[in-house]
Amino acid sequence: MAMAMCGLSGWLWLAGQSDHAPGHVTDNASVPVKLPVVARPPAQQPTVGLPADAHLDKTPPRATRGLDLVKAGWTYNCMECHQLFPARWHYGGTNRPLNEHKDIVLDHGNNRFCLNCHHPTNRNVFVDYDGAEIAQADVVKLCAKCHGTIYRDWQAGVHGRQNGYWQTELGPKTKLRCIQCHDPHSPKFKEMKPLPPLRYPARAANPPPAGQVEPPAHP
Amino acid sequence: MNNDPQNVASPKTIEQVYRPITRRTFLKGAAASMVGVAGLMAALKPLLELESGSVTLDELLQRHYRELKPEDLQRILASLAARAEQEYGVRPNLRDVKPMAGVEFGYALNLSRCIGCRKCAHACLAENNQSRDDEDDIEMSYIRVLELNQGAINLETSTAYFDPETVPQPDKYYMPVQCQQCRESPCTKVCPVQATWQEADGIVVVDYNWCIGCRYCMAACPYDARRFNYKKPTLKPEQINPNQSYLSNRIRPKGVVEKCTFCLHRTREGKYPACLEVCPTGARVFGNLLDPNSEINYILNHKRVYILKEDVGTQPRFYYFFDK
Numbered sequence: 001m002a003m004a005m006c007g008l009s010g011w012l013w014l015a016g017q018s019d020h021a022p023g024h025v026t027d028n029a030s031v032p033v034k035l036p037v038v039a040r041p042p043a044q045q046p047t048v049g050l051p052a053d054a055h056l057d058k059t060p061p062r063a064t065r066g067l068d069l070v071k072a073g074w075t076y077n078c079m080e081c082h083q084l085f086p087a088r089w090h091y092g093g094t095n096r097p098l099n100e101h102k103d104i105v106l107d108h109g110n111n112r113f114c115l116n117c118h119h120p121t122n123r124n125v126f127v128d129y130d131g132a133e134i135a136q137a138d139v140v141k142l143c144a145k146c147h148g149t150i151y152r153d154w155q156a157g158v159h160g161r162q163n164g165y166w167q168t169e170l171g172p173k174t175k176l177r178c179i180q181c182h183d184p185h186s187p188k189f190k191e192m193k194p195l196p197p198l199r200y201p202a203r204a205a206n207p208p209p210a211g212q213v214e215p216p217a218h219p
Numbered sequence: 220m221n222n223d224p225q226n227v228a229s230p231k232t233i234e235q236v237y238r239p240i241t242r243r244t245f246l247k248g249a250a251a252s253m254v255g256v257a258g259l260m261a262a263l264k265p266l267l268e269l270e271s272g273s274v275t276l277d278e279l280l281q282r283h284y285r286e287l288k289p290e291d292l293q294r295i296l297a298s299l300a301a302r303a304e305q306e307y308g309v310r311p312n313l314r315d316v317k318p319m320a321g322v323e324f325g326y327a328l329n330l331s332r333c334i335g336c337r338k339c340a341h342a343c344l345a346e347n348n349q350s351r352d353d354e355d356d357i358e359m360s361y362i363r364v365l366e367l368n369q370g371a372i373n374l375e376t377s378t379a380y381f382d383p384e385t386v387p388q389p390d391k392y393y394m395p396v397q398c399q400q401c402r403e404s405p406c407t408k409v410c411p412v413q414a415t416w417q418e419a420d421g422i423v424v425v426d427y428n429w430c431i432g433c434r435y436c437m438a439a440c441p442y443d444a445r446r447f448n449y450k451k452p453t454l455k456p457e458q459i460n461p462n463q464s465y466l467s468n469r470i471r472p473k474g475v476v477e478k479c480t481f482c483l484h485r486t487r488e489g490k491y492p493a494c495l496e497v498c499p500t501g502a503r504v505f506g507n508l509l510d511p512n513s514e515i516n517y518i519l520n521h522k523r524v525y526i527l528k529e530d531v532g533t534q535p536r537f538y539y540f541f542d543k
Contacts, residue, residue: 169489193385214371
């Protein structure tokens with residue numbers, strides 16, 4: 001059933017008709033079909049840090065999405081569509097005839113091909129150099145393919161962030177994964193709004209220069 | 220709400236705080252200027268406090284923290300916890316967390332990665348039970364996040380009050396400064412009553428029950444890392460972090476000097492400090508200098524590190540480095 005729907009909608013994408021609104025009704029008035037739109041509910045986020053530290057905001061900079069797409073009561077994975085198409089290496093720029101994944105624009109330096117990361121025949125996983133599968137949960141190994149020195153630093157606990165116990169004999173330590181800080185498709189670390197300035201007491205030894213004596217008021 | 224002039228957070232009243240006028244503070248100032256009579260100061264201290272009527276008998280009889288017998292310390296902890304519950308509505312889990320054997324703490328901060336978001340400075344307020352929501356609160360965060368021009372190394376041209384729409388700004392870099400936990404700590408040397416000292420794991424602490432608020436240590440600190448608590452903290456019950464230790468984040472009395480303790484109530488129990496827990500960029504690296512496999516030693520062995528104001532000879536346990 002799901003496959004049949006995908007087949008039908010595959011035809012519609014060819015005609016460039018798909019959009020991302022749920023409950024979409026096709027132009028073909030006689031056959032009202034709900035298109036399987038690729039919707040992205042927030043994936044289950046891995047726990048960060050200790051429950052006792054609820055007073056500290058440890059939210060990672062980026063929420064991961066995962067590869068399982070759920071929409072309108074349907075649960076489908078990448079392969080329910082992708083088994084219908086052959087994998088294409090040269091894809092992107094103007095060569096994107098179909099309508100799916102239009103929101104994904106690769107901005108990852110010289111890493112220009114989707115299939116450098118996504119597995120050509122099993123889209124539910126990532127791909128290693130030799131064509132072996134890298135499971136979603138091991139996404140860090142995907143990044144390690146090309147970022148060896150950073151991966152080494154990450155393993156040593158000095159790139160990325162750790163939470164919980166530094167002394168692991170006393171309790172657990174969690175590590176943020178690469179994609180909890182970097183968007184894999186556009187990995188440059190994103191700018192953010194700073195928290196408001198604090199009003200520090202004037203210095204005893206070193207008074208601040210004029211103009212800084214009266215710090216900004218509280219927001 | 221607060222009519223005590225010392226509690227109004229305008230620069231003018233800070234001035235007043237710095238030019239004390241009451242008899243009590245005058246006495247303290249006079250005594251503090253008798254350089255070298257530390258013993259006399261130590262003897263005077265309880266009398267001065269008694270005059271202000273702000274100490275309990277328990278505390279009056281208290282000996283210096285380092286001379287306390289364990290059972291006396293337990294009694295004092297219990298009375299402090301009871302008083303905190305009475306005043307703030309939350310019974311803290313107040314302990315005296317001791318240094319761990321074979322541990323000396325070090326901290327490193329990656330300046331290429333810090334973006335100046337201030338999450339560390341705000342987390343510091345919450346972790347350390349600082350009052351922070353009232354109009355008259357001057358935030359006591361032990362971390363100042365400084366913004367500097369790319370290429371500049373002069374801290375005097377930095378500002379802690381930057382507030383752009385987004386950070387990082389292209390032509391700036393950011394440097395959080397907190398207590399550097401110096402090996403040659405000038406602050407502990409100038410204290411006339413030995414209310415501040417270095418612990419076995421390198422953390423410089425203050426006994427808030429012993430501190431007389433003379434602020435000599437603040438003047439001695441080249442990093443501006445100490446804060447004078449000019450106000451009795453106002454905290455709602457839900458703002459209180461109950462995980463407290465005597466020498467770190469217990470709710471402090473007014474009129475003492477406070478500082479970053481590398482969150483010793485966390486780190487001495489094996490946890491990361493609060494500022495590291497919240498850093499979105501992972502710029503902070505913390506660990507045991509005596510463990511060759513620790514994260515901090517990975518930095519010291521693999522990256523080129525700097526220390527702040529090296530020329531003043533303080534030998535910090537806090538390191539800065541540039542690395543992607």
